[in-house]
Amino acid sequence: MDSITLIAMASIITAGLTIAIGGIAPALGEGRAVSTALSSLAQQPDASTTITRTLFVGLAMIESIAIYCFVVSMILIFANPFWDHVIAQVAK
Amino acid sequence: MHLSSDALILWQHGFVKLNVTIVTTWVLMLVMVVGAKLVTRNLEHRVDISRWQSLLEVVVVTIRNQIGEVGLQHPEKYLGFLGTLFLFIALSNFCTIFPGYEPPTGSLSTTAALALSVFVAVPLFGIAESGLGIFLRSYTKPTFIMLPFNIISELSRTLALAIRLFGNIMSGAMILAILLTITPFIFPIVMTMLGLLTGMVQAYIFAILATVYIAAATRAREEASD
Numbered sequence: 001m002d003s004i005t006l007i008a009m010a011s012i013i014t015a016g017l018t019i020a021i022g023g024i025a026p027a028l029g030e031g032r033a034v035s036t037a038l039s040s041l042a043q044q045p046d047a048s049t050t051i052t053r054t055l056f057v058g059l060a061m062i063e064s065i066a067i068y069c070f071v072v073s074m075i076l077i078f079a080n081p082f083w084d085h086v087i088a089q090v091a092k
Numbered sequence: 093m094h095l096s097s098d099a100l101i102l103w104q105h106g107f108v109k110l111n112v113t114i115v116t117t118w119v120l121m122l123v124m125v126v127g128a129k130l131v132t133r134n135l136e137h138r139v140d141i142s143r144w145q146s147l148l149e150v151v152v153v154t155i156r157n158q159i160g161e162v163g164l165q166h167p168e169k170y171l172g173f174l175g176t177l178f179l180f181i182a183l184s185n186f187c188t189i190f191p192g193y194e195p196p197t198g199s200l201s202t203t204a205a206l207a208l209s210v211f212v213a214v215p216l217f218g219i220a221e222s223g224l225g226i227f228l229r230s231y232t233k234p235t236f237i238m239l240p241f242n243i244i245s246e247l248s249r250t251l252a253l254a255i256r257l258f259g260n261i262m263s264g265a266m267i268l269a270i271l272l273t274i275t276p277f278i279f280p281i282v283m284t285m286l287g288l289l290t291g292m293v294q295a296y297i298f299a300i301l302a303t304v305y306i307a308a309a310t311r312a313r314e315e316a317s318d
Contacts (some may be wrong), residue, residue, distance in 0.1 A: 053300075054297070057300055060294070063256075068255060068257030070263055072263070074095065074263070079095050
């Protein structure tokens with residue numbers, strides 16, 4: 001198998017696996033965060049603004065893990081330096 | 093399909109390149125500065141003030157209250173920096189309503205610049221509040237062994253700020269572009285609404301995280317005294 005095929009195959013498979021596996025844990029974590037926030041809202045409705053704001057900040061921090069995986073996936077598909085390098089070599 | 097608007101170059105002379113990101117950023121800055129100047133030309137103290145002044149007052153007072161709630165004393169000192177951060181990111185994400193607009197926050201250069209300005213501002217505010225010695229000593233809390241970890245956490249916080257904002261906005265624009273080639277009728281409108289919501293939330297998150305970092309840095313003096 002020549003290097004073009006190898007790089008293309010590895011990039012495509014890795015891009016798919018990255019976002020698939022990388023989305024599992026943040027989703028579980030966000031579910032737990034929201035459920036805990038809901039139960040504490042039910043226990044103390046007076047603190048709802050603080051709880052809601054902290055919930056959103058926490059959700060954004062958890063979400064950023066999924067975003068990192070997405071960025072890696074996009075880089076592998078659209079801005080892949082190995083692919084550009086190997087294509088430039090073939091074009092010569 | 094390009095990853096960010098850095099690739100679209102409008103004008104080039106030698107090695108100076110004007111890409112869409114720079115032009116959009118300057119247009120947004122112009123809109124904000126000229127708009128604010130026009131509204132605050134004749135500030136009035138009466139009960140019935142003009143609608144635009146009332147709007148600006150609501151915005152400024154809300155931001156100041158939010159900064160105070162996070163735990164910063166004298167929010168007026170930080171209102172300029174944090175308020176501008178929030179308003180710039182919010183406006184640049186909000187203008188995705190206009191067709192043909194590429195948000196400058198969808199480019200890693202803009203978000204890296206914003207994260208670097210937070211990275212520089214946090215020690216500046218900390219030193220202005222607590223003095224150089226106490227601030228530097230706060231890096232060795234709770235024990236001296238934590239010094240490299242505190243430094244690494246500073247750097248990774250900055251990186252996370254940049255990549256979080258870039259990833260959210262770029263992914264919204266890219267998903268929209270992909271959907272437009274598949275189902276160009278109703279679904280892209282739903283995704284645009286979702287993109288607007290995440291844009292506003294990310295602007296708020298960026299500003300709140302910057303506030304929390306500055307609050308942690310300016311609290312060094314109280315922690316050193318006990």
